[in-house]
Amino acid sequence: MATQEVKLYQVGTFVAGNRLLPLEVRTVQARTDRSNSITSGHRACQGCGEVLGARYVLDAAMRATDGDMVAVNATGCLEVFSTPYPETSWQIPWLHSLFGNAPAVASGVAAALRAAGNEHTRVVGQAGDGGTVDIGFGALSGMFERNDDVLFVCYDNEGYMNTGVQRSGATPPAARTANTKAIGPEPGNAFGQGKSVPLIAMAHEIPYVATATVADLHDLEDKVAKAMTFRGARYLHVLVPCPLGWGSASQDTIKVARLAKETGIFPVFEAEAGEVTAVSTIRRQVPVEDYLRLQKRYAHLFGDPVATDVIARLQARADRNIARFGLLDAPAQG
Amino acid sequence: MFEIRIHGRGGQGAVTAAEMLSVAAFDEGWHAQAFPTFGSERMGAPVVAFCRIDERPIRIHEPIARPDAVIVQDPTLLHQVKVFEGIDADAYVLVNTGRSFAELGLDELAASLRPSRMVTVPATALAREHLGRALPNTALLGAFAGLTARVSLQAVSDAILARFPGPVGEGNVAAARAAYDHVRHELGAVDA
Amino acid sequence: MPSQIEGSQAVALTVARCRPQVVAAYPISPQTHIVEALSDLVRTGELDPCEYLMVESEFGAMSACIGASAAGARTYTATASQGLLFMAEALFNASGMGFPIVMTVANRAIGAPINIWNDHSDSMSMRDSGWIQLFASSNQAAVDLHVQAFALAERLSVPVMVCMDGFVLTHAVEEVELPTQEQVDRFLPAFVPQQVLDPAAPVSMGAMVGPEAFAEVKYLMHAKQVQALDEIPLIAADFAEEFGREAGGLVAPYRLDEAETIVVALGSVLGAIEEVVDDLRTEGVRIGALGITCFRPWPIAEVRDALGSAHRVIVVEKAFAVGAGGIVGQNTRLALGRLPVTVYDVVAGLGGRPVTRASLRGLVDDVLADRLDAQALHFLDLDTDLVTRELARTGDGGTGPHAEHMLRALGTAGSASH
Numbered sequence: 001m002a003t004q005e006v007k008l009y010q011v012g013t014f015v016a017g018n019r020l021l022p023l024e025v026r027t028v029q030a031r032t033d034r035s036n037s038i039t040s041g042h043r044a045c046q047g048c049g050e051v052l053g054a055r056y057v058l059d060a061a062m063r064a065t066d067g068d069m070v071a072v073n074a075t076g077c078l079e080v081f082s083t084p085y086p087e088t089s090w091q092i093p094w095l096h097s098l099f100g101n102a103p104a105v106a107s108g109v110a111a112a113l114r115a116a117g118n119e120h121t122r123v124v125g126q127a128g129d130g131g132t133v134d135i136g137f138g139a140l141s142g143m144f145e146r147n148d149d150v151l152f153v154c155y156d157n158e159g160y161m162n163t164g165v166q167r168s169g170a171t172p173p174a175a176r177t178a179n180t181k182a183i184g185p186e187p188g189n190a191f192g193q194g195k196s197v198p199l200i201a202m203a204h205e206i207p208y209v210a211t212a213t214v215a216d217l218h219d220l221e222d223k224v225a226k227a228m229t230f231r232g233a234r235y236l237h238v239l240v241p242c243p244l245g246w247g248s249a250s251q252d253t254i255k256v257a258r259l260a261k262e263t264g265i266f267p268v269f270e271a272e273a274g275e276v277t278a279v280s281t282i283r284r285q286v287p288v289e290d291y292l293r294l295q296k297r298y299a300h301l302f303g304d305p306v307a308t309d310v311i312a313r314l315q316a317r318a319d320r321n322i323a324r325f326g327l328l329d330a331p332a333q334g
Numbered sequence: 335m336f337e338i339r340i341h342g343r344g345g346q347g348a349v350t351a352a353e354m355l356s357v358a359a360f361d362e363g364w365h366a367q368a369f370p371t372f373g374s375e376r377m378g379a380p381v382v383a384f385c386r387i388d389e390r391p392i393r394i395h396e397p398i399a400r401p402d403a404v405i406v407q408d409p410t411l412l413h414q415v416k417v418f419e420g421i422d423a424d425a426y427v428l429v430n431t432g433r434s435f436a437e438l439g440l441d442e443l444a445a446s447l448r449p450s451r452m453v454t455v456p457a458t459a460l461a462r463e464h465l466g467r468a469l470p471n472t473a474l475l476g477a478f479a480g481l482t483a484r485v486s487l488q489a490v491s492d493a494i495l496a497r498f499p500g501p502v503g504e505g506n507v508a509a510a511r512a513a514y515d516h517v518r519h520e521l522g523a524v525d526a
Numbered sequence: 527m528p529s530q531i532e533g534s535q536a537v538a539l540t541v542a543r544c545r546p547q548v549v550a551a552y553p554i555s556p557q558t559h560i561v562e563a564l565s566d567l568v569r570t571g572e573l574d575p576c577e578y579l580m581v582e583s584e585f586g587a588m589s590a591c592i593g594a595s596a597a598g599a600r601t602y603t604a605t606a607s608q609g610l611l612f613m614a615e616a617l618f619n620a621s622g623m624g625f626p627i628v629m630t631v632a633n634r635a636i637g638a639p640i641n642i643w644n645d646h647s648d649s650m651s652m653r654d655s656g657w658i659q660l661f662a663s664s665n666q667a668a669v670d671l672h673v674q675a676f677a678l679a680e681r682l683s684v685p686v687m688v689c690m691d692g693f694v695l696t697h698a699v700e701e702v703e704l705p706t707q708e709q710v711d712r713f714l715p716a717f718v719p720q721q722v723l724d725p726a727a728p729v730s731m732g733a734m735v736g737p738e739a740f741a742e743v744k745y746l747m748h749a750k751q752v753q754a755l756d757e758i759p760l761i762a763a764d765f766a767e768e769f770g771r772e773a774g775g776l777v778a779p780y781r782l783d784e785a786e787t788i789v790v791a792l793g794s795v796l797g798a799i800e801e802v803v804d805d806l807r808t809e810g811v812r813i814g815a816l817g818i819t820c821f822r823p824w825p826i827a828e829v830r831d832a833l834g835s836a837h838r839v840i841v842v843e844k845a846f847a848v849g850a851g852g853i854v855g856q857n858t859r860l861a862l863g864r865l866p867v868t869v870y871d872v873v874a875g876l877g878g879r880p881v882t883r884a885s886l887r888g889l890v891d892d893v894l895a896d897r898l899d900a901q902a903l904h905f906l907d908l909d910t911d912l913v914t915r916e917l918a919r920t921g922d923g924g925t926g927p928h929a930e931h932m933l934r935a936l937g938t939a940g941s942a943s944h
Contacts, residue, residue: 049811070723073732078732086553088730093723095596096732101589104581106624108601109723111577115547115599121725139589141707294909353532353699360530360701369698372556372642393664393797395694396880443888 048251049240074131247296465505476510577869621656643878
């Protein structure tokens with residue numbers, strides 16, 4: 001029988017799961033034996049980036065730990081839509097305590113396992129940006145400085161979404177939220193505020209810090225697997241668009257996440273012991289406007305007249321990230 | 335019940351002294367209790383420590399308002415803190431100083447006390463001599479034993495060694511013994 | 527063989543013998559000696575296996591305990607005052623989820639104004655948190671209650687706080703019969719959690735419960751606490767059998783035989799009250815005392831039984847409900863219902879003011895001479911002069927916080943004898 005060799009170009013991120021690839025190179029999501037740590041039946045919004053990120057992260061973690069792990073979850077969207085009593089969509093051991101204490105609770109779980117002489121069961125703590133950047137920040141820093149053996153994952157949708165889209169310490173400048181509305185002399189969230197928890201995590205010099213988005217599945221899964229090769233405190237910051245809060249189309253979640261990276265607005269990198277070790281480069285820098293236009297939380301920038309000054313400031317921030325992290329192989333264009 | 339109040343400054347070991355005194359009494363078969371007053375941790379601030387000794391179990395925890403004995407570890411407290419408040423004519427008074435009661439401006443007090451129950455002892459000097467540090471608390475415990483006989487010098491020494499083992503303890507015990515001897519000598523010169 | 531030992535050291539040694547596997551530690555006066563001692567015991571290997579977590583706040587401490595308990599470890603922490611408040615959210619979380627955590631509360635006043643000395647406002651502020659609250663009247667009681675607390679907590683899957691007067695007991699050196707490791711091991715079995723995080727059998731803990739089931743969940747919490755009223759005497763009996771001494775239980779009656787007047791109190795003040803009772807009894811006064819050992823759950827039946835035949839009850843408490851009245855007093859009146867017993871409610875010892883035998887004796891004399899109004903809340907040893915002057919000052923339109931003005935009026939530059 002005649003055969004024709006078929007060269008496949010669409011491998012990598014653009015083909016989710018890569019079912020045409022050899023098994024060992026496929027993502028965890030492409031595997032039929034993936035744990036489905038958070039299974040169907042949850043009540044997340046259509047197009048929710050957070051539940052997508054959680055599934056990606058936890059299935060990867062389950063694979064990396066041979067299914068031997070425990071998850072601690074802060075209050076927030078993920079916790080609320082996954083456990084509507086009496087149902088749960090979690091198929092892994094899962095503990096929800098409070099809003100501000102997920103890192104501390106995870107530290108306690110890790111301590112208990114250590115005290116029991118259990119060196120194989122791993123601990124993942126997870127929270128939204130509110131539970132990580134704001135109310136959980138003290139506990140997070142404590143977990144970092146003690147170097148407790150926990151992988152902490154922040155699903156960053158840049159606001160308190162479950163309570164109705166309020167501003168958090170992760171909300172970017174100019175973004176509209178329920179308490180930074182597009183009214184008044186400076187519509188949207190203020191410039192000159194906010195914090196980079198990945199950089200703060202690096203300042204603690206913990207073994208491993210990484211950022212990722214739901215747009216690049218391979219990259220995210222690799223980072224989870226890599227994180228699990230370390231012992232001690234590790235931090236993963238995942239950008240997860242929220243169609244409701246961001247005002248983006250529910251089918252645009254992955255696209256918006258990709259644009260966040262390709263504009264330089266969300267730098268994707270890895271660090272170990274406080275030093276950047278790798279970055280995800282931008283093949284072709286995209287102007288921030290392409291990213292902003294997809295989200296109604298920035299709609300006030302595109303009225304009449306267009307807020308070119310604000311957009312320019314946002315562009316400058318993206319350019320600064322690109323320069324700071326060396327995200328372009330070639331110099332920035334336009 | 336026999337109640338002792340120790341006045342000192344933070345860092346001079348008044349609290350430890352009260353504790354060791356209670357241990358000494360306990361070791362000799364008494365019920366004993368020791369506790370301090372508190373401020374936040376601060377060197378040099380006035381500190382008061384209490385010790386009770388009784389043949390029955392001690393149920394109360396209130397500060398000692400009517401002490402049977404007062405130990406003043408630091409004479410600079412004398413005109414700053416009412417160290418003698420609540421004592422009566424039968425009280426024991428022990429002051430850490432190289433001067434006399436008269437030189438300290440305490441003639442009136444001295445006149446009201448029983449001569450066999452009041453004594454000064456240069457505890458700080460003895461401490462410097464025997465342990466190389468200006469910490470008079472253990473010396474004063476030896477002096478207390480000599481003054482009141484409510485605990486023996488042996489019990490005091492054992493309590494000191496339990497708290498400070500090794501050469502440090504030995505030095506403290508030596509200071510206590512020296513102070514004890516000083517007091518016995520001073521009182522020997524006084525009519526009972 | 528008793529030891530002459532500091533209260534905090536005694537508690538730390540006892541807790542260590544209860545074999546906690548995770549200890550979360552955050553320092554606050556007057557609990558510091560306890561967590562320091564436990565650190566030493568872990569470092570020297572005397573307490574092993576045990577993970578000693580130095581957390582970033584009291585909220586972190588209780589949160590770590592929650593995580594550890596969920597993962598199957600026997601867990602302990604200690605706090606006081608502001609620290610207890612800082613973990614308030616976590617207290618309710620722990621009890622709501624049924625984690626058998628044991629915690630020492632070294633009772634201390636709550637600010638403002640900031641005050642590091644003893645009273646019961648901290649524990650009382652958390653009386654509705656769903657935790658069992660036991661109060662120690664001496665360091666011996668504190669030690670014995672901790673052992674019983676672990677047993678109680680794990681039998682019922684309810685967290686327990688053991689309250690001991692800060693500084694007054696924690697920093698007092700007195701004789702204590704310490705439980706031996708062998709005794710504790712016989713009394714306290716290994717912790718078997720009701721629910722545990724286990725990859726081999728995954729469960730979700732901490733679900734959201736809506737209007738359709740929340741009331742039922744809370745009802746069951748209440749039922750479990752009420753069950754503790756039965757369990758506590760049983761544990762006390764088991765304790766007596768193993769350790770050879772009485773400790774724990776719901777209430778501690780003292781000379782209640784034919785008592786017409788009974789003084790009710792919690793904690794170390796009971797020692798002074800007993801002395802006053804003894805003096806009055808020698809004078810022929812029919813007076814006794816009732817110590818409340820278990821405050822939550824409130825042993826309503828036992829209190830009613832103990833006080834029901836008296837003519838009058840004098841509640842002496844170290845906290846009160848601002849704007850509402852006494853706390854223990856209200857609970858006592860609840861227990862007595864319509865019985866013809868007059869209840870006097872007296873607040874004493876706030877912010878570390880010593881409650882002396884003399885003051886207590888004066889109080890009882892006043893009550894017996896009918897000089898006290900049973901309808902009003904009384905403050906023992908209140909400096910009414912100072913209060914009157916301050917009220918006059920503010921009445922004239924003066925501003926500024928009361929505390930600073932009163933301290934100035936008191937002339938805090940000089941030192942009293944103590």
